[in-house]
Amino acid sequence: MQNIPLNWYLIVGAVLFMIGAAGVVTRRNAIIIFMSIELMLNAVNLTLVAFSSFLGNVNGQMLVFFVMTVAAAESAVGLAIVISLFRNKQTVNVNEINILKW
Amino acid sequence: MEQIIFGVLALFAVATALLTITRRNPVSAAMWLVGHFATLGGLYLTLNAQFIAVIQVLVYAGAIMVLVLFVIMLLNITKEEKAKAKMTPKNMLGVGAVVVLGLEICAIIWSGTKDSPQTLSVQSAQIGTVEYIGHQLFTQYSFPFEAISFVLLAAIIGAVMLAKKNVD
Numbered sequence: 001m002q003n004i005p006l007n008w009y010l011i012v013g014a015v016l017f018m019i020g021a022a023g024v025v026t027r028r029n030a031i032i033i034f035m036s037i038e039l040m041l042n043a044v045n046l047t048l049v050a051f052s053s054f055l056g057n058v059n060g061q062m063l064v065f066f067v068m069t070v071a072a073a074e075s076a077v078g079l080a081i082v083i084s085l086f087r088n089k090q091t092v093n094v095n096e097i098n099i100l101k102w
Numbered sequence: 103m104e105q106i107i108f109g110v111l112a113l114f115a116v117a118t119a120l121l122t123i124t125r126r127n128p129v130s131a132a133m134w135l136v137g138h139f140a141t142l143g144g145l146y147l148t149l150n151a152q153f154i155a156v157i158q159v160l161v162y163a164g165a166i167m168v169l170v171l172f173v174i175m176l177l178n179i180t181k182e183e184k185a186k187a188k189m190t191p192k193n194m195l196g197v198g199a200v201v202v203l204g205l206e207i208c209a210i211i212w213s214g215t216k217d218s219p220q221t222l223s224v225q226s227a228q229i230g231t232v233e234y235i236g237h238q239l240f241t242q243y244s245f246p247f248e249a250i251s252f253v254l255l256a257a258i259i260g261a262v263m264l265a266k267k268n269v270d
Contacts, residue, residue, distance in 0.1 A: 004108050006218040009149070010211045012112045016119055018204030023123030025196035031128050031174060035135050038166065039119055042142055045158075053149040053230070056223030061154050061235060062243050068161050069250050073257030075166045079173045080264035086177050 009050035016043035030082050030092040034075070041071050108148055114141040126181045128174050132167055139163040150226040153235045 016039060023036030045064045052060025086092055118138035125131040139162040146155035228234060239247050 003221060004105060004148075005215075005220045007212060007215045008108070008112070009145075010215065011208050012115065012145075014204060014207045014211060015116055018200055018207070019116070019119040019123060021203075022197050022200040025200060026193055027123065029128060029179070031170060031179065032123070032125075032131050035131060035170065036123055038135070038162070039122065039138070042139065042158075042162070045154075046142060046145060049146055049149055049151045049154055053151060053222050053226040054219040056225035056229065058229040058234065058238055061151055061230065062238055062246075064154055065157065065235070065239070066246055066250055068157060070253060072161055072166055073253050075169060076257050076261040077264070079169060080261040083173060083177065083265045092177065092179055 006050060006054045009054075010047060013043045013047040013050065016040075016046065028093050028095050030085070030094050031079075033094065034078055034082070038071065038075070041067065104148065108145075111141055111144045111148065114138075115145065128179050128181075129171070132171050132174065136163050136167045139167065149230075150222060151230040153230060153232045 020036045020039030020043060023039065024033050027033055027036065045067055048060040048064045048067070052058060052064075082092060085097065089097060091097070115138060118134045118141060121134040122131045122138060125134065140159060143155045143159045143163075146152075146158060
């Protein structure tokens with residue numbers, strides 16, 4: 001039986017979530033922003049699985065299963081949006097996608 | 103011994119995540135993210151979540167990152183322009199706010215879970231197996247299981263409609 005407390009897994013999850021959030025805020029390339037969003041989703045998955053294993057409740061891992069499926073679907077649609085955006089404006093720099101700006 | 107393994111895996115996860123968000127080249131960032139997903143699979147294995155660990159490597163590292171790399175190659179995205187907007191006050195403020203929020207969250211977690219479980223539950227090895235999760239999927243979670251197939255159908259139709267060339 002391992003002796004790593006639950007705190008440490010939660011703190012690793014929180015740190016990974018913050019790294020993903022910093023990536024979303026800082027970067028200008030749409031695909032790297034998308035990868036930072038995936039970082040945040042994985043941090044939440046880690047937290048859910050940690051709670052599920054430490055409390056003996058399977059609901060956390062079931063939720064992770066559905067979160068992964070939704071993340072896969074969202075990645076397909078998000079990348080299709082990036083492709084059609086690139087087809088119209090020839091760039092993936094989010095600073096140049098500003099025709100809705102007043 | 104388990105603490106060494108956990109420490110190495112946690113350090114790898116944080117390091118590959120930091121490397122992902124700081125690379126100029128999108129392909130380098132994608133490669134580091136693949137390493138990050140594999141490291142998270144190892145962390146899931148330390149939690150006795152065997153099914154989730156394998157699905158993590160299969161779905162995230164194997165499918166989503168391949169899709170991202172295909173898109174990068176299709177759009178022929180090269181390195182970002184060199185850091186003209188790197189150290190703007192807006193960027194520093196954003197990263198600073200995120201760091202402060204992260205420290206607050208870590209402090210809350212550290213102080214709020216003093217009496218949290220110290221060891222894995224005795225059922226964790228049983229609930230992490232494929233048989234148990236499969237059984238739950240088909241009995242208690244059968245409705246979300248069927249509903250997720252509609253989500254995937256909508257995503258497939260949406261992706262095809264968005265990405266095809268308009269011939270009108």
